[in-house]
Amino acid sequence: MLNRRGFLTSSLASSLAAGLVMPGNLWAQLQSAPSGLPDRSLLNSNEDAYWREMRQQFLIPPDEVYLNNGTVGSSPAPVLRAIFESYEASEKLNEADPEDYPIWGYASWNKFRDPLAAFVGCDRNEIALLRNATEANSYIANGLDLKAGDEVLMTDQEHPGGEMPWQLRARRYGIVVKKITLPKPVDSPAQVLNLFNDAITPRTGVLFFSHISTFSGAVLPARELSALARSKGIISAVDGAHVPGMMRLNLHDLGCDLYSSSPHKWLQAPKGSGFLYVRDEIIDRMWNTIATEGWDDPKIRAERFQRIGSSNVPALAGLRAAIQLANDIGMDRIERRHRQLGDYILAAMIKRGAQSWTSPDASMRCAIVTVNVPPLPRMELESWLWKERKIRIRGADPHKLRLSTPYYISKQDIDRFLDCFDEFRKKKGAA
Ligand SMILES: Cc1ncc(COP(=O)(O)O)c(C=O)c1O
Known part of the structure; x- marks a missing residue:
C-alpha cells in the first residue's frame, strides 16, 4: 500500500507524464499543505497562530475570505487525500474477494x-x-x-x-x-x-x-x-x-x-x-x-x-x-472557536448599527450570524465583495446578510470584511 506522500508523489509524477495536471495544480497544493496538524501546545500559547497554521490545510487561496460555510464547506487536505487514496485503491478493481466491488448502496459499510x-x-x-x-x-x-x-x-x-x-x-x-x-x-x-x-x-x-x-x-x-x-x-x-x-x-x-x-x-x-x-x-x-x-x-x-x-x-x-480531523482537533475546541468568531462578527456588526437576527441568548447561536442592514442592497454588496475584494458572504433580499465563520478563518479576516463593509456603505452614502 502506498503511503500518502508516496501516493501523491506517484500521482503527481504520472499526472505530469500524462499532461493531466489540473488547473491550479491540485496535487502540488496538497503536497505543500503541512503533513501534520499544528502543535496543540500552540493553542495555549498563541491560539490565533494555531488556527492560522490550520488554515494551510485548506485549498481556499490565502487572499480569499470565506464567510459562506453555511452553504457549503471546503474539504481540507486530509479529507482530499483520503478521497484520492480511496480512488487509487478502488479503481483498480482488484479486491481479493471475487464478489467485492467498491459499491456503497448495497451493503453495511x-x-x-x-x-x-x-x-x-x-x-x-x-x-x-x-x-x-x-x-x-x-x-x-x-x-x-x-x-x-x-x-x-x-x-x-x-x-x-x-x-x-x-x-x-x-x-x-x-x-x-x-x-x-x-x-x-x-x-x-x-x-x-x-x-x-x-x-x-x-x-x-x-x-x-x-x-x-x-x-x-x-x-x-x-x-x-x-x-x-x-x-x-x-x-x-x-x-x-x-x-x-x-x-x-x-x-x-x-x-x-x-x-x-x-x-x-x-x-x-x-x-x-x-x-x-x-x-x-x-x-x-x-x-x-x-x-x-x-x-x-x-x-x-x-x-x-x-x-x-x-x-x-x-x-x-x-x-x-x-470525522478523524474533527476528533484530532477536538470538537470542544472547534465549537469554542466557532462561538468566538461568531460573537466577534456579531458584536462588530451591531456596533455598526446592523439589526441582529441572531439570538441575543448565547446558547441559541454559534457560527452563523445574520443581520439586517437596510438600506444596503445585499446582492450588490455580495457581488462587490466577491468580485472586488475576494470575500464571500451570502444574504437574502432585500437587506439580510448571513455571515458564517468556520474555525480556520482569523479575526484579521473578519476585520478585512468589516473594513470592506464600511467602505461599501460609505460608497453608497449610507454611513
Ligand atoms: C437547514 C438546511 N437543511 C437542508 C439543507 C440542504 O442541504 P443539502 O443541499 O446538503 O441537502 C440546507 C442547506 O443549506 C440547510 O441549511
Missing part, C-alpha cells in the same frame, strides 16, 4: 458508519449513509405513516430541502403543513417551546424543525422540543444540516426520533456525504423511499435506508477523514 455513529452519539444500526440532508429529509417525509388531514408542524425558517419534501406529500396525499413564525431574533428557548406547544393540535403527527436555522442561524432547543413531541406521542424530526462539525452533537442525548444532516457543510466532508438517523424504536415504523435488495429487511435496521444503488465510496472515505 460499517467501517464508515462506526466512526460516524461515535461522532454523533448513536448506534451504527441507527445510521443510514445518504448523500445530503435533502435526501434524508425526503426519506423522513415519505417514510412515515400519515393520513390526509394529519399535520406536520414546522417553523417559517425551514430550508427548501427540509420543507419541500413535506409540501410534496401534502400536495399528493393531503397531509397539512402548518408553520409557526419564529421571531427575528428568537429570545429564549422557552419562547420557541411555547410557540410550538401552542400550535400543536390533536392532528399533529410530526414536529419538524431545523436544529440550526439556515435563515437566521438560530440554534433551536432541539432536546426540549423532542421531549415535548415525545410527551404528546408526536414524532420529532430534526433537520441538522448545519450541526455536525459546528457544534458537539449527541443524538441519544438529544432524544429526537429522526435526524438528517449534510456533513459537507461544517464538518468539511466531501460534497454528497450526508446521513439519516432513525432512532431504533422508529426504524420498523418507517417505509423506505428507494427500493432495491434489502429494502424491507428489518434485520439490517437503518442500513435498509442506505440501500440506494451504486454510489460513490470515496466520498465515504473522505467523510471518515473529516
Whole structure:
C-alpha cells in the first residue's frame, strides 16, 4: 500500500507524464499543505497562530475570505487525500474477494458508519449513509405513516430541502403543513417551546424543525422540543444540516426520533456525504423511499435506508477523514472557536448599527450570524465583495446578510470584511 506522500508523489509524477495536471495544480497544493496538524501546545500559547497554521490545510487561496460555510464547506487536505487514496485503491478493481466491488448502496459499510455513529452519539444500526440532508429529509417525509388531514408542524425558517419534501406529500396525499413564525431574533428557548406547544393540535403527527436555522442561524432547543413531541406521542424530526462539525452533537442525548444532516457543510466532508438517523424504536415504523435488495429487511435496521444503488465510496472515505480531523482537533475546541468568531462578527456588526437576527441568548447561536442592514442592497454588496475584494458572504433580499465563520478563518479576516463593509456603505452614502 502506498503511503500518502508516496501516493501523491506517484500521482503527481504520472499526472505530469500524462499532461493531466489540473488547473491550479491540485496535487502540488496538497503536497505543500503541512503533513501534520499544528502543535496543540500552540493553542495555549498563541491560539490565533494555531488556527492560522490550520488554515494551510485548506485549498481556499490565502487572499480569499470565506464567510459562506453555511452553504457549503471546503474539504481540507486530509479529507482530499483520503478521497484520492480511496480512488487509487478502488479503481483498480482488484479486491481479493471475487464478489467485492467498491459499491456503497448495497451493503453495511460499517467501517464508515462506526466512526460516524461515535461522532454523533448513536448506534451504527441507527445510521443510514445518504448523500445530503435533502435526501434524508425526503426519506423522513415519505417514510412515515400519515393520513390526509394529519399535520406536520414546522417553523417559517425551514430550508427548501427540509420543507419541500413535506409540501410534496401534502400536495399528493393531503397531509397539512402548518408553520409557526419564529421571531427575528428568537429570545429564549422557552419562547420557541411555547410557540410550538401552542400550535400543536390533536392532528399533529410530526414536529419538524431545523436544529440550526439556515435563515437566521438560530440554534433551536432541539432536546426540549423532542421531549415535548415525545410527551404528546408526536414524532420529532430534526433537520441538522448545519450541526455536525459546528457544534458537539449527541443524538441519544438529544432524544429526537429522526435526524438528517449534510456533513459537507461544517464538518468539511466531501460534497454528497450526508446521513439519516432513525432512532431504533422508529426504524420498523418507517417505509423506505428507494427500493432495491434489502429494502424491507428489518434485520439490517437503518442500513435498509442506505440501500440506494451504486454510489460513490470515496466520498465515504473522505467523510471518515473529516470525522478523524474533527476528533484530532477536538470538537470542544472547534465549537469554542466557532462561538468566538461568531460573537466577534456579531458584536462588530451591531456596533455598526446592523439589526441582529441572531439570538441575543448565547446558547441559541454559534457560527452563523445574520443581520439586517437596510438600506444596503445585499446582492450588490455580495457581488462587490466577491468580485472586488475576494470575500464571500451570502444574504437574502432585500437587506439580510448571513455571515458564517468556520474555525480556520482569523479575526484579521473578519476585520478585512468589516473594513470592506464600511467602505461599501460609505460608497453608497449610507454611513
Ligand atoms: C437547514 C438546511 N437543511 C437542508 C439543507 C440542504 O442541504 P443539502 O443541499 O446538503 O441537502 C440546507 C442547506 O443549506 C440547510 O441549511
